[in-house]
Amino acid sequence: MRGVNLIAEYDIIINELAGNGRGKTVWETVKPILEQRQINFDYHVSKYAGHTTRLAAQFAKVARFKPDVTPVLLVIGGDGTLNEALNGLMSVPRKQQVPLAYIPGGSGNDFARGLDMATKPEIALAQILNNMRPRMLNIGYYHETLKNDHRYFVNNVGLGFDAQIVDDTNRSKQKGRLGHWAYLSNALKAYTQQEGFSLTVHVGRQRDYYKHAFLCTTSNQPYFGGGVKILPQANLYDDQLELIVLETPHWWTVAWLFCLLLAGGRHLNSRFIHHYRQANLHLLVNSVEIGQMDGQVIGNRNYDLYLSTQPYPFWIDTSIHDH
Template identity: 80%
Template sequence: MIAEYYIIINELAGSGHGKVVWETVKPILEQRQIRFEYRISEYAGHTIRLANEYVKTIQRRPNVTPVILVIGGDGTLNEALNGIMQVPQAEPIPLAYIPGGSGNDFARGLGMATDPAIALAQVLNNMRPRSLNVGYFHETLKNEHRYFVNNVGLGFDAQIVDDTNRSKKKGRLGRWAYLSNMLAAYSQQEGFPLTVHVNRKRDYYKRAFLCTVSNIPYFGGGVEILPQANLHDDQLELIVVEEPHWWIILWLFVLLLLGGRHLKSRFVHHYRNANLHLLVNSVEIGQMDGQIIGNRNYDLYLSTHPYPFWIDTSIHDHH
């Protein structure tokens, strides 16, 4: 089976790192005489349109597997996935990825190489589609259906994302940019009413501070917030932290950096289930895969959805 690659590049990802990665990848593709075509994503939301157009226009041929390859950050991969999922497919086109952003949490969660040449080898030397469970949510107040590769967050982590995306430090500092914006986010974020429905259980938090649903262990460029989260199962993980004093937040992050011990704290509430329902009856900031999804009320139903990826993480060199 021969693979053909339909590539989308976000050259601005990671403050220009996406362009550097593409300049590494393109000569290798040409040298190996790989069949490919490419498009450059030029503005927010453009990758959604490009991926959508690829799915609609790719002509299937015998013994040839078309693969949509994304080069950029987690937000670029998110846009590509959502563009693909807008088009019904009897036989879904596999999705491949080479990390070129600042956080690269999806690659970290999957166990991908971050070196562009090795990551490319993990794509080119792959022999079959491999199903991963991506996140999915239905927000009923706006009747919005979206897919995510990493996580969805309301409150504190979304405020950090917003501050970090506005910061010039993001591309240079990676996860330290997120951590350095924690104090500013703490001063901006107030507690909010949150209802969590899991199966027949209903929990109400009068002053929730952080609410993050994740499909991978990491957020913020390598912060291991939910160590058990796994792309290979159908479970989502949810962490809720109620509004704390500043010293509690500091203590929780010390525990977090020590390897997941924060989940044992009495200030932290941890859920794991295939289906989650979150209800927020106040206007709060939200993020999905490092991109802000607005300031609003939320009625979110979350689950996972299998999708074929074209990545073999067992490959550890570029030959």
């Protein structure tokens, strides 16, 4: 397939409610361009939580590759919408996987940041329409053995503090205004709610035990929380995951680490931070803790969590830049 230019036929899923209605605005910008250029597409509006997963699975069942024509699933929404679409596609066994395209229309859009996608919908669309072949990116995979829960993620999985922030943010009126300061205000609230918990990190034959873990985030790319660059070295193009662990800190430690975070990732050099870079991770939490995946809460429970990556084809050419 490499080196062959292909025509794409698009099945589009729109989450109009993403980003406090930004998903709908993006679609209203994109649809006339598709029609003007006479692009072959069909579209569906995601109407409830989990609907995108169902729509993506339905497309995966019927999508057919033809000579020089590739079926592409294009998602317009936030990171949660993209996560649902990926899990829908992965739920249907296929010999040839359906490439996934994405136009950011959410409040956080961390996947788009990690991929260096354009922020303007017209240019993001051009990055898709001018693409000529699938490009393999690494997606995250987790298996939680206590509930036998298998899922895929594009950004990160967090236990404890960052999941508490996600829960507070999703409940608050600041949902549509993510960024450093909205994140900081929710972080201060979550700090008062989150207690330390026991965490065991298995990496190969190494076993590290943290008696008072506070933050435990595994990431496939640098950003979380709507642009907070928590793991600068994380890369969608390699098969490595990055894990950051912080034990229960004093409030001044949190403030200091946040300043280092804003100063370009210097927080990873702090003695308070434990940092891992591995292809496979195993996390064990023996207390009931809140968890999040790609900005969506995955519940309060104990965790026996195995994390890894695998390649998946995406239909995006980021060499076209947003100017």
